[in-house]
Amino acid sequence: MDVEVPADSPVVQNGVILEKEVLMKDAKDDRRTNWRLITIAGIVSCLNAVENSVVGIGEWPYMKEIDEDATAQFFGFATSASKCGHAVFALIFSIWSYKTQSVRIPLLASRFIAIIACMIYLSIEYVETDKRYVLMSVYVLLGIANSGGTVLRGYITLCSSNEDRPRAFATLGLSFIFSIIVGPTIQLIFTEFPYPGYEILPGIRFHLYSAPIWISFILTILTVFVIYVFMEDITREKSKKLRQSDSQASFSMEKLRTAYQKMKKSNLDWKLIGVCFFVKVAVTFSHATLSTIGSILYMVQFGWDGKTTVQVGSITMVIFGIMSSTVLLLYIFCHLGKIIPQHKMFLFCTIAFGLVYIITYPYEFSSTPVARYNETTRAGCDPREYSWCFTALAVNPIWYLTITILVAGPAIPTMSTSLDTVYSRILGNIDQSIAHGAMTVVDDVLYMITPIFTTTLFTLYGVGPLWIIKTLVFAIIALTWMLNFKKIEQHLY
Template identity: 40%
Template sequence: MVLIELKSDHSYEIRKNAPKATFDSIPYQLDDKSSMSTVDEDNLPPTNWRKIGIAGLMWFLCAVENTVIGMSEWPYMHQIDKAATTQFFGFVTSSSRTGHAFFALAFSYWGYKLGKCRWPLMVGRLMALLGVCMYLCVEFIPENRRYWMLACYFLFGVGSSSTTLLRGYIADVSHPKDRSRAYAVSTVAHLISIVCGPIIQLCFTRIKYPGYEIIPGKLRFNIYSAPISCALLTNIIAIYVVAVFWVETGKERPQKAKIYSQSIIGKVKEFLGRKDIKWPLILVCWYQKMMSHLSIVAIATIASPLFMMAFNWDGQKTVLISSISHIFVGVLSITVSCIYIFGKLGHYVSARFSYLIGLLISVLLYVLTYPWPTLSQPLPLYNATTGSGCDPNVYSWCFTEKAMPAVFWIPIVVLVMGVGLPFAMISIDTIYSKVLGDVDQNVMQGVYIFIEDIMMIGGPIYASTIFTEFGQSWLWFSNVIFTAIAIFVWIAFYPILAPYK
């Protein structure tokens, strides 16, 4: 038996006869004497794969809600409220991420205090269900419908934030030896939702707006509303799963929670004051985490508006092409993940090098899809009947801006989103974990996710504002500058990162 003594200053000491171990990797129990004693892994309960499966199912049901309407967000908003601009759409996207960022902390704290997940998950699904019902009733609102949709997307973000609890749940019900496989279930569930969402959307692309009227002029079943009806169904299923099949971890927490809560502030202070923490490298990883999402944010924000303005597509065709593109992105992303999991690519390619390659691929994206004058085509003028084309009353650059043909633009974006960006994100996440080293990573991983949410909050506002005021060319130019700075920073720290490759 190995004994770890918890001191009054929240530090710990491993006895000399203890085998080499880390604070994070040692399973422990808290007793009334405020000490930590390890437990033999062989005596721990085996992984409860039934609970893991239910958690994976919940992950999928929660994630598919966002992917199923992702392609029709802008076309629908533009259809029912002509006053909606690309810039406003950026604010809508940011509101959703804001709800996700702050309520993830709230749900995590609530789950921690309860020591259970059922009620936070249930409330999260009910919030999402409310957002879905409001979305279906948007045409009951006589005017300014875009603000109603903003509220809907905020609720979607709040609802999806409750899935943060599933990370801790999976850790609680899995054996340490099965931990990576257990978390792979959640990863696969999320990636499947990325593929299933667009497929569901494709099933309804032939039902043109306004479609079938359930309540004349108010409630319709069409290319835009049908997918959210599926989200209504997945929410009901998720609520049923939580109510009937959900089983808590079974761990008793009252005594432990009191001892642990007393040490949280001290543990954070200790972490901030530790001399072995490599803060410059941590700050670099935070910065690179944000930069790795720059392309995702830019493309997600302007893709649908650009399709309708530059390629003269109506809402139906935009949704169709976007859905097909997202399916290919999802398949490529799953392929990249499988190469890392089963092909052990990380054993052969340095993470610091693969991240650099990911950044360079992003630059290549901007170069190849930039509206070069000799290779691009003029933007068609706005057609009020179809809602396509560039409206000079909204965008001052309609007569000066150009765009690459769709036959070049879309395949390049699909390849970069499906291959290059997963490369970059997997690599930076790996390096960050190694930089943190043998410390309790829970707090710092939470900050890491919050940093990502900050980018997802501010990024759409930045991208939509630049695009609305100056067009794609200036947005791409500014993104190249930001990415180039990230590359220079990474190269500067490249030798220092050698031990964490």
């Protein structure tokens, strides 16, 4: 059968209706939200994120413990190398998923890489010297493995309607935040097993730094099972349903969709897409800085030993996760994405995060000298590594942690969810797998640059200049968003 062109249709080109409302109406059934598949994607995302978060806080203390030659700059370089692997393979996995019309195959491949990384990590005691390089190789492999989760972002757009998109992305975000609670809790539980711990197999030890990787190994196996048994390649299912329908109707519908997709592709607002890429710096810059400098700040400025650093870091992340989860639950169950305009929410959180660096700056009237170096604990400011040890100031750790948690807890997940929503609606009804993969690559490029930049600036000048630069970055991002406010608004209503 043929699709009739309404007489009053305002846009008709070569016999094909190009009116957006008509096409959206015809395609309505194909855009229904599949919450079962979104839930499975959230579970997979959560398991992947837990695998990563259980290791994060203890990375720097462990590297410093097993290799005296490890420096903050090397740690920053190792972190950047991990993100480089993540960036390259995020694009590879996205293209692979797009070409094969499958999310299961790339995800399974990434999980097998994670298994290899876990095995190397657990066997590090067999290495006699330069163990920091082995840890760096593990970070790179874990970065590659975690990049497989990129395909889930495009998968979410295929499983959800435009109306449900904020809730769908919030589900994905909630899984990540849940991992931030679970991962540090696992690390906190095992802090009572100090290094070098217990030898459970020849050359393989169980202690506060290795215990989480055992959990990660088990979760990786579980993730493989969930992906293989429960996850579906939704694009193939849609193609199957399409083939089972009336052939001529299918041809007409496909013709309409193809025409509309081509029209949308040719009329994409590339300026706004570029703005979304640029402001992504806000989310990544904030998270990358905190994750890179956090444990270094605790040990160098505050003088906390490795065990205390892991304990405080774990407790902090659990509180952060609870606050973030609360925000995302509001998105899912209270429809926060519909109540508050997401472009306004993103702007508010960007400004709030910029204020964090102003409030926690080490002013003379509110700060004390940095902790002196302790040879026994290898904590404190070592003047052989940092030239500013005798002149620098450190803000009160309670004040720093309180302000950071109160703002970062709700701001980071809100910024991520709101930007994903805005970006998705600007792209329109196209296959967004590669588009979201490209966003992840930009994300990872910043993760490559930020650790090196952060640790190098910290090594040379301390916290003060670093905090000033980050304040300026957030100010520029907020200004950019405001200048494009009206155009962004047009895509949301």
